[in-house]
Amino acid sequence: MPQYPKNVENLFNEYINDIREWFKYNNKFGLDGHEFESSFYTKVIEKDTLSFFDPNANIEFKTWLEKVLYHHYTDLLRHEFAKKNLPDRDSIDDHDERFAHVLETKISYEPDHFLKPEFKKICALIIKLMPVKNRVLVKLKLYYLGIFSFDDDEFKFMHGTTGLDNEQIIKFIENQKNDNGKISGSNIAYLTGYAEGSVTTLFNRIVENDILIPYKIKNT
Numbered sequence: 001m002p003q004y005p006k007n008v009e010n011l012f013n014e015y016i017n018d019i020r021e022w023f024k025y026n027n028k029f030g031l032d033g034h035e036f037e038s039s040f041y042t043k044v045i046e047k048d049t050l051s052f053f054d055p056n057a058n059i060e061f062k063t064w065l066e067k068v069l070y071h072h073y074t075d076l077l078r079h080e081f082a083k084k085n086l087p088d089r090d091s092i093d094d095h096d097e098r099f100a101h102v103l104e105t106k107i108s109y110e111p112d113h114f115l116k117p118e119f120k121k122i123c124a125l126i127i128k129l130m131p132v133k134n135r136v137l138v139k140l141k142l143y144y145l146g147i148f149s150f151d152d153d154e155f156k157f158m159h160g161t162t163g164l165d166n167e168q169i170i171k172f173i174e175n176q177k178n179d180n181g182k183i184s185g186s187n188i189a190y191l192t193g194y195a196e197g198s199v200t201t202l203f204n205r206i207v208e209n210d211i212l213i214p215y216k217i218k219n220t
Contacts, residue, residue, distance in 0.1 A: 004053060004061040008044050018062060022069050029077055040072050123148075125211045132157045133192050134206050140188045141203050143173065144181030161193040 005011040023036055044050060053064050129135035132153050139148045150158070155166045164172060169191070176187045189196040 004055060005050060007050065008041055011044065011050065012041065015062070015065060018065070019069065022066055023073075026070070026073065031073070031076055036073065036076060039076065040069070043072060122211070127151075129206065129210055133194070134202075134210075137188065137192050137194065137199065137203060138206055140173075140183050140191060141199075143183055144177065158191050162191060 005014055019037065019040070020033070023033055027033070027036075049068060053061060055061075126135060126138055126148070129138060136150070136154050136157055139150065139154070142148055150169075155169060158169050159165060162169065162172075173183060173187075173191075177183050183191075185199045186196050188194070188199050192199075194202060
């Protein structure tokens, strides 16, 4: 049977270098290393995380640990996005539509930083939006929340409108978004092919017709 740490002390003594190396290599969003490390050990203690490792599952402990680290990193990242971008931090611009505000409150975060159950419902609706350009429009408008990614069809569509490959598209978005993480109407128009003046109107219409009204999200 493979050997693996049974408690946090052993984990720290045996894998601290691996944990720090993993964080150094994967910290693409600039999270604080000390906070990541201390909160990780706290979670391992509180959740008794090590007890979930199955030595008979034909997976190396280090590989399993990397998956646990990834999930913890994602939780912290979502927490950071929540603190910076959700409505209680005035993430809604004065000119933004009420529909965006409704969506924000429906997919905001609970006090323990887990996404509300509404998030799954919202995502299920968004990934079914057609045509693809409508789905891309909505995701771009809500990109600053940090919880939506693009699938192959969406990247292919944006490649068709811009000539950029997947990596270039992401770089363009990251370079052009403002301090609040939002993407301007002109850049959304560039990525979708819609006229700049129609972006907000179309977003309103898509959200109202395809999400809020038919599924009664406003009143849940």
